Amino acid sequence: MKKKPLMLALALATHVGMQASAQNAAPSKQVHQDRAFLQDYAVKNTANLSSVHQFSLASDRNGVVQILEGNRLLKPYGGQFQLDGKLVADQTYLPMKDKKVLAIDRYQDQLVYLDDEALFSNAWAGVVYLPHTLVAPTAFAGGKDFTFLAAAKNKLQVLQKGKAPQSLELPAGSEVLDIVYDEAQNQFWILAEKAVYSLSPDGKTPSKVLDGAQLTALAFHPAKNQLVVGTKNGYFTYDIQGKKKSALDQKLPWTEITTVQSDGADLWFGTSLGAFKRDASGAFSYYYGQRWLPGDLVKDLIVQGNQTHVLTDKGLGTIVFEEMTLEQKAAILDKQMRERHIRHGFNSSVDLLEPGNLGSALLTDSDNDGLWTTMYLAGEAFRYAVTKSPEALQNCKESLLAMERLYTVNPVEGFPSRSFERSGYIEQLSDPERWQHASDPEWDWKSTTSSDEAIGHVFVFGVLAEVVDDPWVKAKSIELLDALMTHVVKNDMYLIDFDGKPTLWGKWNPDYVNSFPISVGDRKLNSSNITGMLQTAYHFTGKEMYKEKAYELMDKYGYLENMMRPMSGIGRSGDGSDDWAKMLSDGWNHSDDEMYFVGYWGLYRYAFDEELKAKYKESIVDHWEAERPEKEGLWNIFTAMVQPENFDLEEAVWFLEEHPIDLISWNVKNSHRKDIELLEPNFRNQTTKEVISPSEARIARHNANRFSLDGGNGGKVEYSPGDIWLLPYWMGRYFGVIE
Incomplete structure (x- = not known):
């Protein structure tokens, strides 16, 4: 059905390589040489943590992670990618259970504890044991040569081996929130709610360095020799050498900062709505929602190697950065595809009966089983053409059999069903009123096939017939292509359903197409699609009726003129148009974009002559120019077909690298962000000046608006990576723009 429309922030390890390739016919073709980048994904260990207890999070050089909730030590257990674990009591070291631990931290890559009697560690053979006399301490930090500073409210003590605790204090009412050690200056920085103080290890009195309000978090940033101070409404920095405080920065994903950590040139922030990283260039990567974290409220975070551990009120989320290439990412997603998303050879989504639980997966039918399968099948065809993989060829054959059965399971010659399923389940399938009984009592089939399906079928039949050098695949693809297009031509440019009537969307007849004002996108779209469909049929069958019909539509009925009108002319139908035209033009339809681009394969590659091909290129590039702000990977790769020297290769690679490997439809929210520039409402429904990263957006197919800021399905669906x-990856490989 043609639907009306209702976006791993990646730490890049390398830049996109852009260079000319001597192997390509066009010397100016842009080419990305596949190199390693950092793919992020999450591992979650859940727990409902008390809101009244103090939290600490620390890890050691061995990767041991400990969480302190109140006086209870916890550890993550069992979590894997897409399989949640939990936080359990850490009983590893028996004597710890009798300790009233009040804070934990990392010092020289080891775990250090502070209880009601002493600061101590189980590392260094247990010799670190420094008694204190503080009452209910809550924070500490380690300095040079095992010198520590601990705090309880406004009371401080310097702890050193062989020496009595040295007691200090802040002004009354200045309760210590955090302490960090600055190795460069060899001093401690002490955070209170309204001020930051400094103290050298041998100092007698803390010195106030700066004042503030609602201060919440503190970190020393060695890369810039700065303090980074979080507040309840943004953060600021303090230049230690210049003794200069910056303005408060509030253009952030969220401004209520709970914790800050420095990691080389990058800064990590925990907030009351997730965590974000700010790199040296100032760019943000936002980790919010259940794709990344078990809870929204971040209590603490630490960076350890290629992992960032984020403690939330609902458990621990570990963001893993794994080095891989696009080819390796393709193998991961192909494994997901084959293990979970094949239904009768179709490319299918799965419903999750328990949100996020892949063990509860249920394969489901779709209005567009045929369309989604054609897109996956085309990708496998390109994969086979590039690699000659026997597995890819077998995948093509299995899915092509499913495509063939769409035609044979129903009684209408040349008519493709939307889907088919075993009988007896109609009421449990989507849109049960559209299902019909097949002549075989074991099966039912879905009617009301749309133009989305038809253009997808023609696209993949052309791809298979052109690029897969297998006799059966070629012959079967051409046979099905001919059957479909014969049906359309003989039925006066309509898809005729089992009831003898045109389907709602399967209409390319001039009486229908030209009934719309020129501003209504369907007039341009249907003209473009049917021309490409007829050209494809003629190219592979040689039947003159297809060529004659295409020229008749272009010359007599203005279809060439329709498709050559610029995209800038698409808009609302205006006064005097009927309700149908008004509905079709109430906003930009991203399903139309999908139909255009898959149709461009047959429109451009199988053009009747070079003059038409040049015109088609002009139309395609005009459309691409309108789509460029979305940075849509597939549209950019399609444009390489007609303009390989300029198709936004960097943006296409950005899409492929930044896209999550977790395709569960977790809810996402970005409309609250302070770092994005919102636009006024507009016809294209472009909400922001710049599109957000795929890793931060909802999981969506190519027919969705990539500027949608919020969305998701509560973790109740896993989408297929196939389409x-x-x-886009394997098409890019086939065109030679990704190598």
């Missing part, structure tokens, strides 16, 4: 990611 979303594998198609």
